[in-house]
Amino acid sequence: MQRSRIALFVLSVLAGSVILTGCDQAVEQSQASAPQAVPVGVVTLKNQSLTLKKELPGRISAFQIAEIRPQVSGIVQSRLFVEGRQVEQGQALYQINPATFEADLAASEAAVARAQASIASSKSKASRYSELLKIKAVSQQDFDEADATYKQANAELLTAKAQLKSAQINLDYSHVSSPISGQISKSSVTVGALVSANQTMALATVTQLDPIYVDLTQSSNELTQLKKAIASGALSVDSTSQADVELMMEDGSVYSHKGTLQFSEVTVDPSTGSVTLRAKFPNPEKLLLPGMYARASIIEGVKADAILVPQRGVSRNSKGEPTVMVASKEGIAESRVLKIDRSVGASWLVTAGLSEGDQLIVEGLQKIRPGVPVNPSEVQSSGTAGKAQ
Structure with missing residues (x-):
């Protein structure tokens, strides 16, 4: 009886051990089958004010040109x-x-003097005949002839003065x-x-080089999109800063003087589909010469809610579309397709696909795929803000 009790106790102990071992193994298997969150580095996106700038090609032209003839x-x-x-x-x-012109001038001066003398004589005769006509001492015809002679002398004086002026002009020329x-x-x-x-x-050509013009060309499509953005309020315009133009020389250096935008053409060149913009630059050192090629940077406007994405976090899918990975609020990696406007330093200016507060994954991308749990940690962004080219 006692032996049977001992045997029963041993069996119960062994059964308990087997049950505990099975539970431990089940827990370990469940832990092994659950995916582990992958540590990744993220950048939290924020809206920021961005000054958009555009580089345009152009040619330098003279401010004024006079051909001497x-x-x-x-x-x-x-x-x-x-x-x-x-x-x-x-x-x-x-x-x-000038010898011929001096002689013509002298002859014209003499003609004026002769006409003035003729006026004095004819005026005196016309005055006498006017008094005599009152007492019927001369006929009406005699008076009319004297008065006509006086008026003719006045006309000849005017002609002589005009010829004198013409002779003086020719001498000056x-x-x-x-x-x-x-x-x-x-x-x-x-x-x-x-x-x-x-x-x-032309005998010679005089060219004014200070100030000087830079004629820039911009695609009509770009100009249309810019006007639409300004009209919709997506871009705000500061008329003072928008007029400032920065010039890059042929060797890549930045010109030391800033210019001002003067005007934009109202017609599109049908052969190139572009519009000409003219900027004026001071040129005291005469570094800029007509015909030189240059690139100018103009301010398009200010985007108040711009989102900049580090380029290292952007890749391309099979269609060539820019894509990124973001960490959702639930800690899951998600893929997003973006629309990109332009590069800004080491970043892209994004117009669609991301919003403020999104956590963009920039580190550990090779370890994850969409749907994988991630453990995000903030990293320092190297994006460039402030101005966009």
């Missing part, structure tokens, strides 16, 4: 400038032989002067050359 014919007597130097407005550049201030080119004629009034060939 003679307005009277004659022989070039002297050249009064140094080629390639700065000349001022009104400065004499060439002297055409024998001094060929510069209509603007600027740098003058080489001369196309030498002393002794015969020149003609309004000839096709």
Whole structure:
């Protein structure tokens, strides 16, 4: 009896041990089958104010260009400038032989004097005949003839004065002067050359280089989208800062002076589909020369709720669309397809697919896939904010 009780006790102990062992194994198996949360680094996205800038190609053109041509014919007597130097407005550049024009001027002065003398005589005669007519001492015909002679003398004086003015103008034109201030080119004629009034060939060209223009080209589609964004309120415009233009030289350096946007063309070039914008820059060092290529950065506007995404967190799917992984509030990795506007430093400006507060996964991407539990931890973002190119 006692032996049977001992045997029963041993059996109960062994059964309990088997049950405990089975429970432990079941717990271990359930823990092994449950997926573990993958640690990842995330960046919490925030809306920020962003100044959008656009780089546009352009060509430099002169502020003013004046082609010097003679307005009277004659022989070039002297050249009064140094080629390639700065000349001022009104400065004499060439002297055409003035002898003929001086003679014409003297003849015109004599004609004026003769007309004035004729007026004095005819006026006196007309006055006497007027008094005599009152007492019937002369006929009406005699008075009419005297009065007509006086009026004719007045007309001849006016003609003589006009010829005198024309002769003076021609004499002045024998001094060929510069209509603007600027740098003058080489001369196309030498002393002794015969020149003609309004000839096709220019004697020289004066170019004003300070200030100077930069003509930029922008796609008409880009301009339309920009106007729509401003009209919808997606972009705000500061007219003061929007007029500022920054210029990049051909060697990649930034021009030391800022320019101002002057105007935009109202027509689209049908051959290129682009619109021309003109900016004016100071050019005291004469570094900018007409015909040079340059790139200018203009301010399009300010986006108040911009979202910037680090480029290291963006990949492409099989369709070529930009995608990212985000950590949901439940701690699950989710894939998002984005719409991207442009690059901003080491970041992308996103217009759709993400919103403020989303946790963008930027570290540990190779360990996860959509639907996997993740354990997010904040990392330092290296995105660039403030201005966008």
